Amino acid sequence: MSVRGAFGELANRDQLWPFLMPARGARVDVSKQVLLYIEDLSVSFDGFKAINNLNLYINDGELRCLIGANGAGKTTLMDIITGKTHPDTGAVYFGQNIDLLGRSEAEIAELGIGRKFQKPTVFEAQTVYANLELSMRAEKGIMASLGSRLTGEKRDRIDQVLATIGLSDERALAAGALSHGQKQWLEIGMLLIADPRLLLVDEPVAGMTAQETERTAELLTSLAGERTVVVVEHDMEFVRSIARTVTVLHQGSVLAEGTMEQVQNDPKVIEVYLGDEH
């Protein structure tokens, strides 16, 4: 590169400090149609095996439902994928090429893995609007945020999401003042606006009314295809309405996998999870 070129690049406001910029991850290689590989994964806490030799593959563009008894390890699995928890053994790959283990939460998020938490967590002191702005897909580096402006395009996008999650009227309200269900929606909104490749959604409809549940189902179904969605839910009606493939976890490993139909009639699943009613 010529000296002038190098200088020009340095003088470019958005590029001023290249070493401050987070390295944008390499492109995900999904040539084998599989987006997420989880192999021989185990983790234990104080001797308690929360994930036990788990193997799981999620295809690109799939909508996968993950069910399983309370304490089966579903949330822990998401913790591991998103870098919050470090497993004892095993491998987690994003596509063919990206090893997720050992990466920080932020790096993983940058790779395009978004997450909604079981207990809604939003930035309580900031407005609903700011929550969405912060979550928007953009450069997350220091210089980028110092110079960031809300372009019309970005604003339109936020408005659009606000409408989707039904919080247009609450846009200026501090997120901490929302009701439980509203926070759930806001968090879904934060996930949407981040435009991730893989969405990990932990119990999205808890505390929602039937209609809201339906809307959520529609939303998630519409996302699949372009993106990959993994949903954890205990609401069987909801699962039924969206599921193509269902994986049942039990005591940290896969107990069953298949269509809703198959899983529903699996006696083991009925015993440990569904109960005799279903």
Place this chain on the structure above:
Amino acid sequence: MISLQKVNQLYGGTQILWDLDLEIARGSVTCIMGRNGVGKTTLLKCLMGLLSIASGSLTINGEDFSRRSAESRPRAGIGYVPQGRDIFPLLTVEENLRTALAAGRSPGGVIPEKIYDLFPVLKDMLQRRGGDLSGGQQQQLAIGRALVLQPEVLILDEPNEGIQPNIVKQIGDVITQLNQEEGMTVVLVEQKLGFARRVGREFRLMEKGRVVASGPMTDLSDDLIARHLAV
């Protein structure tokens, strides 16, 4: 046995409850329903004395509780399972249960065995930290903890959030059992119609901080649902 009249409540400047009236009969299972944000949790918190009411009266068993402290409720026999469970995260499961002994309603100051019968998972996890439990386990712990009080009235705020289906059913059964066998009065906030219909005997529909419809569960018509619960 619980009666609220013309209750108003404000968060700072925003009024949430508007002249709300509510009657809960002894021995009933009342299901409070309404969209997100209509004030169900707020109502329960007022009931529990965790939020002070701006005006209106609240009587429990004929006694005026509108100005009494939150601590007086469990002593009067009211157990509470809050939304979001509010487990003490750093206490063990056993310690979580023991906290409820403070109200002094458990004879001998011991945790009643029946709680472990109802929720066997708690017995297995006695020495684990409450905060480490999975969401559903925490929910069971929260209900168990309220039951340690040996309450006359059990108040549950969306108890099925995040619970696996067979346990949801079990919780339903527990509520029914407690109601029928011990005559426990139950107040339940619930969004899921199926569960509400199965467990509730009475319903109250809320809209914007008011009770807008009430009656026995059998009267909960599709029309009402469409009007007050649909988005």
Place this chain on the structure above:
Amino acid sequence: MPGILERLEAAGGEQVVPLARALLEGDLYVLEASDALVIGRSTGGDGFALEDPLDGTALGEYTKADLKKLRVNNRVRVQLRGMLARLTLLAKDPAVRERAVRNMLERPDADSVQLLRDAVVNESNAGVAELQWLVIALYDIEHSEDPSVRLQALGHLDGRVEPEVRNALQALLAEGADTPPQLRRQAQTMLSALESKIAFYEFLETLFFGLSLGSVLLLIATGLAITFGVMGVINMAHGELIMLGAYTTYVVQLLMPDHIGLSILVAIPAAFIVSALVGVLIERGVIRFLHGRPLETLLATFGISLVLQQAVRTIFSPLNRQVSTPDWMSGSLEFNAVFSLTYNRLYVLLFAIAVFVVLQLILKKTPLGLQVRAVSQNRSMARSLGIRTEWVDAMTFGLGSGIAGLAGVALSQLTNVGPNLGQAYIIDSFMVVVFGGVGNLWGTLVGGFTLGVANKFLEPATGAVLAKILVLVFIILFIQKWPRGLFPQKGRAAE
């Protein structure tokens, strides 16, 4: 004066021992009315019971104004001691004899050694005899010309650790080439044996110093481990609560001037109560309005600490107050000439451990322990379960404050009792609690002792200032590796 003492010794013999002792201890007076020498023993207040210095007959009660004290200086004291040693060499009580011989250890002169040579043949007590032989041997090694006498004398030094022994050996080895090689070899082996022994005792000593410093850290931090560690109040007034405990000790001593030994024991509950009450007052008056705003408690308690400090300055004056050490806490427990443990430190160490154990019992065996943790983790839920949060808060804060008061009692025995007492310790106590891990009492225990011992093992190599700096740097680095201290809160919720 010196001349007089020698004449007294020569003339009086053992008879003048009480007189010499009284003079040494500052109990000898001149009765102004008669110009007679008397021994005066204070009877409390201004009164003195007098007795005759020679025959011990009681002479009745007088007041201070009637008496003129005979003052002595160091030089006289040295002489008196030597004189007493010589006079009591044959005393009946073996302990007195031993003290007398010990006094001669340092620089034995020919006369005293001669006395000893006479005495040792009749000595019935083996311990005293051994000591007597030691003095004689030390003298011989230094002064004798005869190698065989010196070699024999070396034998008496075997197994002793007195510094004089080491000095004698070193002196012998430093002599010129005409010292017989055998003697040198013998001295050399003895010296290396002695030195490794001393090194071992020095290690023990340093360890004790470390534990003792650790026990002070533990005491000052334990109260804070409750108010700050468990309740989450950043209690900047903690130091002042310690100070109040120390002042309580002072006041108790004022109230019972004739029972200093007992006063400390009385001061323990008194200080606990005073500090606990003030603590409850602070909690009821200020802290309870700040629930859920832990950082604001820093501001408020900082204000309170200023007020308390100035209040003490106003009431007690800005000067340090004198707190006496009871006899049973003075001096040291001697194992041998190079290893002894000072009593006050030893008691403080035991006291700190006792306080810790009692506190653990309270927190583990009473509902308070559970309830306070519940309240600090989720106040409104605790209330919904019938926990009387207000009462729990007041009691807990009172307990933590009371323990600060106890620390004050201990500190009054070690350091200044003045308005700045609290400030001197507040930083350290936060450091210990955080190092150990907030919310974990065991962490405070281990943390306190670790920092104490580390400090004391560093100090000889680096000096006190650098040792302190290094310990601080160590804490900083430690926290980088273990961001939640030695004993972190574990689990999902702690994140």
Place this chain on the structure above:
Amino acid sequence: MSNLYGQFSALHQLREKAPVFVAVLFAITAWASACNLLLPEDSFFHVSTFTITLLGKYLCYALLAMAVDVVWGYCGILSLGHGAFFALGGYAMGMYLMRQIGDRGVYGNPLLPDFMVFLNWEALPWYWQGFDQFWFAMLMVLLVPGLLAFAFGWLAFRSRVAGVYLSIITQALTYALMLAFFRNEMGFGGNNGLTDFKDILGFDLQADGTRVALFVATALVLAAAYCASQLILGSKFGRVILAVRDAEARARFVGYRTETYKVWLFVYSAVLAGIAGALYVPQVGIINPGEFSPLNSIEIVVWVAVGGRGTLYGAVVGALLVNYAKTRFTGIMPEAWLFALGALFVAVTLFLPRGLTGLVMERLPRREKLKEVAA
């Protein structure tokens, strides 16, 4: 949590208020300087040099308080060691001023400061080299606190040291530095520190003109720092910072490298503190290890809390007010001023949870009043 909900709108209001703040500051500065320099001493409107130096000192404190507020109020990093950065900036300036003395010291040594001469130092230590150059000293004013903050912050934030743990190790940091600077071997004058300064850039430090110039410079720097901080915190960067304060873990899952954000904010704040220290030293005429004392750092936090945390002007107001109170009280009630000051702190916490500026802001109309819920 109490003062959080209103924060965001407050921020917007502040953006409107920045010009107001700067204007008020400049008006007072200009007025005081003019009245000092132009009016005769017996004039009723004359502002004494005493007042000018006092104001100058207060403004330095205000800048320092602002530095603390930036990290504490906006990012939740409670630093109990900011006095260290202030003092380091001060020492860098002090070293320049010391070198300026040249051979006018009491021993007339052209190279060694007096304290080195009488403690038998042979040569100037390497770390004193270069400080005879103003530009170098100023560079160090920025660099030394900045680098220390960077190293410290990088270690601490990367290992996710947070909350009280962070507060206490910042305290350990300043405490260790205090003890180190007390040591005469360090070569910074031991507990007497650096003093007996004569001139700065060739201007006599005792001349009224120089004093006024320093005072004005401080005001300018404070205004600049205010605007810069306002810009930074008003940008998306600021909102990320707030997000970090309230839910750091969540911010990480959104994709922000929160430790990087914290480190740079911490460095920025430390540099502000260092500048404050550098401005402070020529005006008060001494820098010594007492400035590193942990209690000093706690006091800074107290100023911020009194003024109102999370609003930059609150920190400024708090610093001015507490220090003015201190000046007044120590003069008019020397024996009882600690009672007054202590009571002030308690009263502010109890009755003005958002600090003094919170009180004023609350009175302002058209503010949404959202208060915390018991939960």
Place this chain on the structure above:
Amino acid sequence: ADTIKVGVLHSLSGTMAISETTLKDTVLMMVEEQNKKGGVMGKQLEAVVVDPASNWPLFAEKARELLTQDKVDVIFGCWTSVSRKSVLPVIEELNGLLFYPVQYEGEESSKNVFYTGAAPNQQAIPAVDYLMEDFGVKRWVLAGTDYVYPRTTNKILEAYLKSKGVADEDIMINYTPFGHSDWQSIVADIKKFGSEGKQTAVVSTINGDANVPFYKELGNQGISAEDIPVVAFSVGEEELSGIDTAPLVGHLAAWNYFQSVENDANTAFIKQWKAFIGDDKRVTNDPMEATYIGFNMWVKAVEKAGTTDVDAVEDAMIGMTTPNLTGGVATMGKNHHLSKPVLIGEIQEDGQFLVVSETEDLVPGDAWSDFLPGSKDIIADWTKPVECGNYNTVTKTCSGQNY
């Protein structure tokens, strides 16, 4: 003005309040006394008390306040050297007048300051001489708090001891932080150092607060004054009143004044002090005497000059004499330091000192030590023709003046 204002600049809060409050009270007592006598030049004195709160920059601020706002004619104040150093530029700039009543490390002489406490040659060196000659001390522990006064004093002592033939290995130097409270290791070290066969003594420049735990530890580890005497330069009657003195008996201090000195002026002074403070147990100490001398000298100088004008008073001060409280006469030297007797006292059980040695003549204070290489050649002389606080007698130059 119809009154003469006297500024009092002593810390009433913070770490130094413990020492300085007494001096504030002393000045107030002197002012009251003088007013009873009719004031100065027929004018009443008015004391202006401020609290610099043990905060060094605040000392400078308060000094400026006293001089420019309150317009005081003289300031009595400061204890620590750093506070004096902090105040100095202000006093010199505004041409004020400061009386500094505490023993200090020397190496200073300002036109605007009168030093009424001891310089190192008036305390440290005579004390060492005493121990060497009368007590046969051969080994020395120089223990001090790590700050400038002990450092300088020890530098001077080290040079002095070496000039007397003391070997390097017979000198142990030890510094501790301010307020050091855990003396176990250091006392154990001293004990070891002293058990090697030579008579050993400790020269302590340990600062106020650290002394109590130091002496307690000495007592508990069984080190008595006969074994290893400690001679202190910062421990006086007032410090002792806060210590249980029983284990300390026989340890020494070197001062220019002891309360126990029997003398009519002293008796009157003690009586007056006890009455003023309303406490029969209160003691007097050396810095109080220094304040007393300074105050009386200032009064005399003002009367001699016939004005409170600083320059005139400064001129009048030099050569001024006033009785001290130990039976002698203090003379203000040309270097703004006093001539003083040096007394060595042993601590008694009642917290008083028994004088065991006293210099025959008054020792003039030496601003610039003869034992430091840097200052050997420097003298202070505020009379014509030199008129300089740091005059190099070799190069014949005057350096570092600020007025």
